[in-house]
Amino acid sequence: MTGDIDTLEILSEEYRESIPDDFRETRTFTWYLQEVLDHPRIARNAHQRVADMFDFYGTEYNEDAGIVEYKLATEDPLHEGENTFFGRVIHEAIHEFVNKVKSGARGLGPEKRIKLLLGPVGSGKSDFDRQVRHYYEDYTMREEGRMYTFQWTNLCDIIDDQDPADDHVRSPMNQDPLVLLPQAQRDQVLAQINENLDAPYTIRNEQALDPASEFYMDRLLENYDDNLQTVLENHVEIVRLVANENKRQCIETFEPKDKKNQDETELTGDVNYSKIAIYGESDPRAFDYSGAFCNANRGIFSGEELLKLQREFLYDFLHATQEQTIKPKNNPRMDIDQVIVGRTNMPEYREKKGDEKMEAFNDRTKRIDFPYVLQYEEEAKIYGKMLRNADVPDVHVEPHTLEMAGLFAVLTRIEQPSTEHVDLLQKAKAYNGETDDIDDVDVKKLQDEAATSADIGEGMDGISPRFIGDEIAETIMDSMHRGRQFLAPLTMFNHLETNLENHGSIPEENLERYHRYLEMVREEYKERAIEDVRHALAYDLDEIQRQGEKYMDHVMAYIDDDTVEDEITGRESGPDEKFLRSVEEKLDIPEDRKDDFRQEVSNWVSRRAREGTSFSPQDNERLRRALERKLWEDKKHNINFSALVSAGELDDEERNAWIDALVDQGYSLEGAKEVLEFAGAEVAKAEMEE
Template identity: 85%
Template sequence: MTGNKQTLEELSQEYRDTIPGDLRQTHSFDWYLDTLYEDPKVARNAHQRVADMFDYYGTEYDEADGVVEYELAAGDPIEDGENTFYGRVVHRAIHEFVNKVKSGARGLGPQKRIKLLLGPVGSGKSDFDRQVRRYFEDYTARDDGRMYTFRWTNLCDIIPDQDPADDVVRSPMNQDPIVLLPQDQREQVIADINERLDAPYTIRNEQALDPASEFYMDRLLAHYDDDLEAVLENHIEIIRLIADENKRQGIETFEPKDKKNQDETELTGDVNYSKIAVYGESDPRAFDYSGAFCNANRGIFSGEELLKLQREFLYDFLHATQEQTIKPKNNPRIDIDQVIVGRTNMPEYRDKKGDEKMEAFNDRTKRIDFPYVLQYSEEARIYEKMLRNADLPDIIVEPHTLEMAGLFGVLTRIEEPDATKVDMVQKAKAYNGEIDESEDVDVKKLRDEAAEKADIGEGMDGVSPRFIGDEIAEAIMDSMHRDRQFLSPLTTFNHLEENIENHGSIDADDFERYYRYLEMVREEYKERAIEDVRHALAYDIDEIQRQGEKYMDHVMAYIDDDTVEDEITGREQEPDEQFLRSVEEKLQLPEDRKDDFRQEVANWVSRRAREGETFDPQDNDRLRRALERKLWEDKKHNINFSALVSSGDMDDDERNQWIDALIEQGYSEEGAKEVLEFAGAEVAKSEMEE
């Protein structure tokens, strides 16, 4: 057993190193004023701080899509990539979410709206919401994200009826210390610090003190003959505020419960009955600021399954958003400052959208569609992450397994295109960034067409990654029980097919369609398996190089309207059109597109020559595949495909050579045998049909 033994002293020191240096320190109000002038961002509001948080961890602009990818989601630097998000549509959703937060930071309106993440089950909206909260905790613990609040001290010295247990009282709403200044004086300070501020927004704060703090301020000012300086010097301590979801400090999550047992006090707070006997029911000191909106002040309020709440319960969100206040029972309004995020699934959204009585709530909502991933290679990365984060058995995941599972998921989510122009698999490939070689595919038109057909948006329905991930997990365990040390696409397909009708989230009306999609995926896998076997059986680097050079000689002669020397006779001859087409047809290039392809590869060769690089068909993916397929066609008639299915009919050395070639492509030995037999049977079948 290897590894260092950690002592308690070492663990304790590591813990101390993670704590901000001023976490336990207290400061004077005068110190806080100096800090504001040195770093005005300390006084940011919640939207401004969250907006800066996204930029702090890194960004990358995707010019093609016009989307900013935020490292917080795309890379997860805190957890070393453990919780990353994949897919063009998902990063667009995150981009739109951050845009709304940044608009709110500038005071453009979204600061007074609920940011509602709308998507199907398992689309990742909850994970993203959790990620935002996790990073907000981390950001506020760093110098760039620091914020402060205050506490009242020595209250019993001045206020006769103050409970000794309340001699020191923390700001109940964790308000920014600047609210301790009267509005006129506060505006002077804010104007000064805005002149020093380097940011795309300005600092604003028009909040009133919470009722309890207002009570203390009034009593203390009366005692000191309105000497504000005396109050702040003798009774205010400035303390660091770090968001902490577990402590319900600067972050709060709220979820629906039993309708009969849930009331508005869970949001706005309630009377502290233990204090009524001390202060009386109407005294602001007897109020318990434990509501979700109170706890989330200065940070993030997260509403889980928000639209499952009763309509009457949602009315509290109207003031919280538009007026940025809450109104507890029998208490004055309380100002709040927070980014309000809600999450909901499709059924609840459709139900509330058609409710006329929800018009005011809907008007205060900014919807951000959070769809399923629509790129199957990115979907495969979700499953890779799932396996990477698990205690995976000693098993090899064979090539194409996760991608084909992802392809099935994507097919269930995309709208069916015009079949006369492109089929479902071609559309999925186009979304995946693959260029169709047989016809022009306009991805933008496909997306526009889908947007017109979809109820809310493409990717908002279909099979969830959670369902497919569960079946992959089952397939792994099934393989282990059968002493198979590999997971293949064929095993995964079987588990998907067996359990489509057993999954509660899949509607019975979709069964037939999903089975059809699964057959499409099987067919796509068959082509890929044959391609891998073709590569193993007929791959010859020297022959591909020779054929590639011959192809380019004839292409250049064709473009220059020149002749080419015959390899055997040495005589000059016209370019061999039959040979050229025999290569190009392997890419299913029609006659009317041959000139484009020939010019494309000619330009590629010329560009490499200018850069001093020699011609190598291996470096051009399309040309390489065309030459490999031609070589396969030339050799396949000499291969006994039926023998591939039965190892007893084949020379062991020859079979082992092919298995080794497949292992080089990422297969396990047993997986190579399976795909060799599978592809051999399929090719033998097609040979017989021909």
């Protein structure tokens, strides 16, 4: 029992330590004035605070992509990497989003626009939006992200008809205390703040008090003969403001409801009927500031499936964006300060895009495309994250499993290339960075061509990661039921093929094409499985080193028009062209490209020599692969491939050595046996056909 009490004490102490020191402490307005002069960023607007938040958690410039990558997305430091994002296109979208927020922080225009995240289902829009909201909550609890608001106190002492329950009233819109100053005096303070500010933006504040606060200010000033200092000293307290989505404080998520029951009061607030009997309907104190725009003030408004709203309902966003005001019923316009983010899927966007009556709304929107991931190895990391974050049974994921799932998904998303020498599979590999085996491939040209041919953009259609994730989960459970402790591509392919027709989000007209892509991935996996088995059966590090040195000797002799000394006879002779081509043909390098490849390898060796690094063919991916394949060709005639399919026809010691070699490559014991039999059967079939 004592242990439980000690644990509770520890948890309680940890909770207390997580709360900002001044979370419940009240301050004076005089204190706040000095604080914002000493720490100007306290007075930032919503765009400025969100922009600084992204930088606070860390950045890294990706020179190859030409974008800034933000660690709240690449590393997720708050959750130990649980919610990381993968794929170049996703980080390009995040980079674009932050750029728009930072432009808004400088007052360049995007602060008056909706940041509309557009993409297909499952592309990561909602996950990113949620990530931003979670980090904003955390940031406002830190010293670097702190902000303050105010509350009215002792109102019943001065205002005769004030309800005793309203003697202390929090700023309904959580406004910055600076709005309590008239604009002329406020501008003087802001001028001093900006003199002390070290930031790429200027702090401005031209907001008016909300109607209720304006009412209190007027009544109090009237009582004190317009002595603002007395009002602020006697009736205003400064309190720490922390964003909290659950409390609907500085963060609000708005979801569309039944189209027939949409009411603008959900956005702008409504009359507080319990106060009408006390104050009267037209009194600003009888208004309930519970609308989504009111709750999001000083923070983030997140509109889920925004374009599913009726056209008339979207009109409320026109003033919320351009003028940064809202107009509740029977109330004056109220100023708001928030980053407005919307999310929508493709069907709704296509419908609204062609609606002429939506021109004003579209003009106030900054579209940010969130396409599906187009690099299949990055897509595989999404599935890996899914498995890491789940209570996965003790199942071993075999090599190539997640990558082949990712490759299939990517094939459904990319546009068919128009160039004859690059097919769809090669394009997917090129997007993944595998360009060595494709002649004259220009990834940028492929991307530009796809951007022109796609309806809205490449990657905005295709199979969702959710569908692949569901099939991986089903494959795992099916494997467990059948006593298989490993997840392998062959089993996963069967589930994908079976369930394509059963998935409601896949149009029927795409099924034939998707089945064809699945067969392409099967063939790709077969080649990789055979390559793994080839590596296990024929891999000899010493022999590869010798063959590599021999290849380089003959390459250098070819380039320098020199001779090579035979290591056995000692005789000098010209380069062995037959040997050179036997290596190069393993990479499908044509005769007319052999000089380019030889020069490329020669330059690589020379560069390593200048760096003081000895030659090793293991360090050059293309050369290593070519030499392994040649060694395989030299040895395969001595291997009984048909025996691989049946353990009874093969020497146990030899078979176990091959299985051990596959286990060293990352296979489980049972998975190694399966891939050995699969690849053996495929090679045996090919040998018979030859």
